[in-house]
Amino acid sequence: MTQLTMAKAINEGLRRAMADDPKVLVMGEDIGKLGGVFRITDGLLDQFGAQRVVDTPLAEAGIMGTAVGLAFRGYRPVVEIQFDGFVYPAFDQIVCQVAKLHYRTRGNVTMPITIRIPWAGGVGAAEHHSESPEAYFVHTSGLRVIAVSNPQDAYVMLRQAIASNDPVVFFEPKRLYHTKGEVDLDVDLADAPPMGLARVAREGSDVTLLTYGSQVMTALDAATAAEDDGVSIEVIDLRSISPVDYRTVTASVRKTGRVVVTHEAAREAGVGAELIASVTERCFNYLEAAPQRVTGHDIPYPPAKLEKHHLPDLDRILDAVDRVMDRPNSLTGVEL
Amino acid sequence: MTMTHTLTPTAEPATDTEDVARLLTPDGQRISDPDLERWVTDVDSSVLQSLYRDMVLVRRVDTEGVALQRQGQLGLWAPCQGQEGVQVGTARAFRADDFVFPSYREIGVNLVRGAKPADFVLAWRGEEHSTYNPYDINTATPQIIIGAQALHAVGYAMGIQRDGTDQASAAYFGDGATSQGDVNEAMIFASSFRSPVVFVCTNNQWAISEPVTVQAKFPIAGRAPGFGIPSMRVDGNDVLACLAAMRWALDNARNGIGPAFIEAVTYRMGPHTTSDDPTRYRDKEEVELWKGRDPIARVEALLRAEGAFSDEFAAQVAADADALGAEVRAAALGATSREPIGVLDHVYAEPHSGLEEQRAWFGAYLDGFGTDSEEAAR
Ligand SMILES: Cc1ncc(C[n+]2csc(CCOP(=O)(O)OP(=O)(O)O)c2C)c(N)n1
Numbered sequence: 173m174t175q176l177t178m179a180k181a182i183n184e185g186l187r188r189a190m191a192d193d194p195k196v197l198v199m200g201e202d203i204g205k206l207g208g209v210f211r212i213t214d215g216l217l218d219q220f221g222a223q224r225v226v227d228t229p230l231a232e233a234g235i236m237g238t239a240v241g242l243a244f245r246g247y248r249p250v251v252e253i254q255f256d257g258f259v260y261p262a263f264d265q266i267v268c269q270v271a272k273l274h275y276r277t278r279g280n281v282t283m284p285i286t287i288r289i290p291w292a293g294g295v296g297a298a299e300h301h302s303e304s305p306e307a308y309f310v311h312t313s314g315l316r317v318i319a320v321s322n323p324q325d326a327y328v329m330l331r332q333a334i335a336s337n338d339p340v341v342f343f344e345p346k347r348l349y350h351t352k353g354e355v356d357l358d359v360d361l362a363d364a365p366p367m368g369l370a371r372v373a374r375e376g377s378d379v380t381l382l383t384y385g386s387q388v389m390t391a392l393d394a395a396t397a398a399e400d401d402g403v404s405i406e407v408i409d410l411r412s413i414s415p416v417d418y419r420t421v422t423a424s425v426r427k428t429g430r431v432v433v434t435h436e437a438a439r440e441a442g443v444g445a446e447l448i449a450s451v452t453e454r455c456f457n458y459l460e461a462a463p464q465r466v467t468g469h470d471i472p473y474p475p476a477k478l479e480k481h482h483l484p485d486l487d488r489i490l491d492a493v494d495r496v497m498d499r500p501n502s503l504t505g506v507e508l
Numbered sequence: 509m510t511m512t513h514t515l516t517p518t519a520e521p522a523t524d525t526e527d528v529a530r531l532l533t534p535d536g537q538r539i540s541d542p543d544l545e546r547w548v549t550d551v552d553s554s555v556l557q558s559l560y561r562d563m564v565l566v567r568r569v570d571t572e573g574v575a576l577q578r579q580g581q582l583g584l585w586a587p588c589q590g591q592e593g594v595q596v597g598t599a600r601a602f603r604a605d606d607f608v609f610p611s612y613r614e615i616g617v618n619l620v621r622g623a624k625p626a627d628f629v630l631a632w633r634g635e636e637h638s639t640y641n642p643y644d645i646n647t648a649t650p651q652i653i654i655g656a657q658a659l660h661a662v663g664y665a666m667g668i669q670r671d672g673t674d675q676a677s678a679a680y681f682g683d684g685a686t687s688q689g690d691v692n693e694a695m696i697f698a699s700s701f702r703s704p705v706v707f708v709c710t711n712n713q714w715a716i717s718e719p720v721t722v723q724a725k726f727p728i729a730g731r732a733p734g735f736g737i738p739s740m741r742v743d744g745n746d747v748l749a750c751l752a753a754m755r756w757a758l759d760n761a762r763n764g765i766g767p768a769f770i771e772a773v774t775y776r777m778g779p780h781t782t783s784d785d786p787t788r789y790r791d792k793e794e795v796e797l798w799k800g801r802d803p804i805a806r807v808e809a810l811l812r813a814e815g816a817f818s819d820e821f822a823a824q825v826a827a828d829a830d831a832l833g834a835e836v837r838a839a840a841l842g843a844t845s846r847e848p849i850g851v852l853d854h855v856y857a858e859p860h861s862g863l864e865e866q867r868a869w870f871g872a873y874l875d876g877f878g879t880d881s882e883e884a885a886r
Contacts, residue, residue: 197670223670229700234659234693241663241677244607244648247670261689268653269660276637276649279854313855313863337857368861415862 173356179349181323182212182288184357185330186250190220193248196334199226199235200252200288209254210290210349232258236265236287240273243283250286250334256343257300257473259289263308270339271314286333287341291319292386292436294347294483296476303473304437309341310414310446317414318367319343319385323353325371325411332367340367345386368412370420376406379493380424382433382447384410387484391434394489403493413443421447422454429460430496434484439467464492525713527727528773530743531752534801536809538748543740547752547759553816559600559747560807561825563592566616567804568829569628572836573615577782581840582632588615590745590777591710593803596620597750598678598708598770601758607664607677608647609657613710614680621647625832626839635843655681655688658707662694665703665761676761678706684715686731687723695735695767704761706754707732707769710744712776717789732769744774745803775801848874 176184190196197220198213204227207214217225228235232253239249253259259266266287273281293302309317316338320326326344333340373388374395383391388409395405406424410416425431431451433444444465451463466484474482494501529541531548551559566588573585588595595616602608602621610617615628622645630639631650638649651657661679668675685691686709698705709728713720720728732739738760742749750772757768775798779786811817846853852867 226666229693229696231689231693231696233690234697237656237659237690237694238663238666238697241609241660241665242667243663244642244660245664245667245671247667264653265656265659265690269656273649274857275854277642277854278636278638279857280641280643281648282857284857316856316860338860415860417861418865 173354175352176323176327176355177350177352178320178323178326178344179210179212181327181353181355182330182344183214183216184355185327186213186216187219188357189250189331189334190216190224195246196248196250197224197226197242198250198252199228199239201228201230201235201254203227203252208252210346212288212290212344213252232260232262233265236262236270239285240265240269240283243285244281248284248286248334250288253287253289255297255301256289256291256303256305259287259305266309266315266341267312271312274338275314282337283339284334284337285339286330287339288330289341289343290346290349291343292345292347293473293479294386294436296479298476299473302479304435304468306341306343306413307437307442310443314339315414316340316368316412317343318412319345320411321345321348321385321388321409323351323355327355327357328359328361328364329367329411331361332364335361336367343385347386348389351389368415368417370411370417371409372406372420372424373409374405374407376404376428378404378428379406379430379432379496380421380428381405381407381489381493382410382421382431383407383435384413384443386436387434390484390486391489394486394493397486398490398493401490403497405493416447416450418450418454421451425451425455426458429458431459431463432466432489432492432496433463434466434489434492436468436483438470439465440470442467461496461498464495466492524727525773528741528743529749529753530746531748532743532746532806532810534745534806536806536813538810541749543756544742544749544752547755548748551748551751553811553814556748556807556811556814557816557821559596559751560804560811561828562596562600562616562620563747563804563807564825564829565832566592566596566619568833569615569619569836572833573628573632574778574782576629576837576840577632582629583634584632585782586613586780587776587778587782588613590775590798590803591712592616593747593806594708594710594744594750594772594774597747598754598772601751601754602678603675605646605675606758607661607675609661609664609677609679610647610650611654611657611680611682611685612650612652613682614650617680618645618647618650621645623647625835626843628836629840630843633840633843635845655685655690657681658685658691658694659697661705661707662698662703662767665698665705665767666701668704669701674762676704676706676758678708680708680710682715683709683711683713683720683723683728684718685709686728695732695737695769698767699736702764702766704764705767706757706761707737707767708754709769709771711771711773712744713774714776714780714786714790716780716784717786727771729769729771737767737769739769739771741771741773744772745801745806747803747807774803
């Protein structure tokens with residue numbers, strides 16, 4: 173076990189994946205000499221050379237489309253999108269090509285592409301640098317969507333994503349890049365829990381709090397705060413938002429009978445909507461209260477000085493906990 | 509930058525279809541072109557005969573496709589009549605181990621690459637997105653998203669570079685596609701990395717109802733040099749010129765020089781697809797003009813002049829074409845749809861819990877019908 177930041181854990185994950193498999197290559201803007209704008213690819217160019225650490229032209233569709241061609245040829249490209257808000261020019265190649273080629277070719281062509289996206293807000297960034305586009309990808313069959321929340325998961329699941337024969341959209345919360353945690357670099361990937369299993373990040377008995385990625389820290393803080401109030405919250409870190417590990421989720425909901433979902437992305441047709449619909453289908457008879465969502469507002473991502481009013485924080489989560497516990501809350505007396 | 513065919517600033521790229529390199533005149537005379545002819549010195553009457561035969565086969569498949577659509581056997585068809593020269597000419601230049609990324613209209617390219625009769629119709633019939641394994645004929649499934657495949661070809665070529673082989677890849681797209689970001693990004697990647705890829709732009713003058721002048725105010729081949737890519741503007745109805753240009757381009761790719769771009773100036777004789785009505789947007793005169801430039805008649809005239817077009821040869825080719833047409837028809841008529849549960853196949857390469865659940869549910873649902881019908885039979 174080593175103490176590593178998430179950034180370093182991902183760097184190490186890339187390094188080892190590249191060392192293990194000559195077909196793995198990384199590509200993106202500024203990822204070579206600079207090591208990426210977050211330095212995630214730091215040192216890879218020196219170690220593996222320009223054929224495997226490809227500084228690309230500034231063209232997201234170009235990066236994604238050429239990754240498709242490389243995958244056709246048997247390579248396993250790991251693509252870095254510089255920031256969440258810049259994935260849209262590549263969207264067509266991701267949803268029409270990357271996601272569908274296996275299906276279209278009846279399994280003859282695989283697209284083992286990992287799409288790394290520094291993701292979400294809370295870092296005071298400029299416009300288009302803090303977005304949460306995950307629902308677009310979750311809605312697209314053929315993609316797997318991962319959102320990590322700690323260095324160990326980031327390391328293990330990145331390596332699993334690269335090893336997967338399916339395309340994986342891999343969200344890395346930039347807010348957590350510099351948080352440290354224990355990482356077992358020599359973990360045996362074959363023995364690690366398969367990518368996609370949810371994790372009970374904290375056990376509890378009154379409310380199930382479902383979340384992923386950047387919000388896991390906030391959710392854990394909320395659970396600690398709720399304890400003082402006598403409410404026991406079980407926090408589930410989904411880790412994979414496509415597919416969702418509903419076994420873990422429903423086991424928890426059947427135990428607690430109450431559900432709150434939190435994510436940074438906007439509410440309408442977001443991942444939270446899907447989670448609540450699915451949980452309701454599966455656990456309706458166990459539910460003691462209407463499930464609640466705590467999300468970003470349905471607005472374009474606001475300017476940095478206002479983002480704290482957009483991002484779900486501890487208090488908004490606790491307010492939703494009060495709702496499912498039927499205690500006085502912000503909606504008491506409000507007719508919606 | 510070699511091989512850039514003269515591109516005198518033309519007034520109208522659409523109407524100036526004469527500023528092209530060719531080896532065969534519209535009336536079938538073999539002429540010389542300093543850039544092209546050295547690539548086809550081996551083409552004698554027998555090679556010409558085989559080019560002729562391939563083009564006739566392509567036309568026959570195309571005619572059959574249109575007929576099958578009219579008879580309700582296919583949902584749609586994208587005809588390629590008039591484009592047999594560029595398709596057969598360029599495709600015949602490949603080696604089997606090169607890799608091709610075609611668009612939906614490249615019937616002739618796929619035929620030359622080894623597509624089977626069913627491969628031409630089952631996708632348009634709606635049975636499969638793709639019938640062949642791309643690795644069996646080193647040809648990707650036809651692309652519908654305009655221009656996307658240009659990037660795939662470049663990425664594949666980047667893989668070739670890393671593997672250190674002398675293969676090449678190629679992308680086929682239309683004049684409309686050259687307006688797409690993907691095609692432009694593809695040229696940038698190809699040029700920056702000197703990747704062994706050939707871009708074949710089939711300028712058939714129209715992108716559905718939009719004339720090429722909506723996409724380009726200068727001949728399209730004139731763009732490639734701006735990306736650092738040598739280009740040729742050839743007569744797309746001249747199968748020999750297309751073969752020669754493609755051999756040049758592939759040689760350029762194989763020898764580490766990098767990408768090349770071919771603009772083949774031709775004409776789509778029929779509608780864009782069987783649901784299109786070209787009489788709404790183009791003149792009869794234009795179509796008549798291009799009838800006189802038919803790529804197949806042109807080779808026939810040359811073969812006749814060379815004394816290599818006997819009645820016997822013509823009859824044999826016609827018989828081969830009819831046989832292929834019949835096979836294509838049989839493939840469409842004999843198609844059987846997959847089992848309903850098959851819609852869930854191959855979404856992922858590895859197990860996916862969400863889809864497994866849906867499969868279990870849909871399977872049980874379908875089985876329910878089975879039980880019902882068994883009960884009804886009792
Ligand atoms: C991205 C995209 N936009 C629009 C379409 C609809 N569409 C299909 S074919 C076509 C015209 C393409 O023209 P061109 O590239 O010249 O090729 P051609 O059909 O003439 O061979 C259009 C607009 C599409 N398939 N993909």
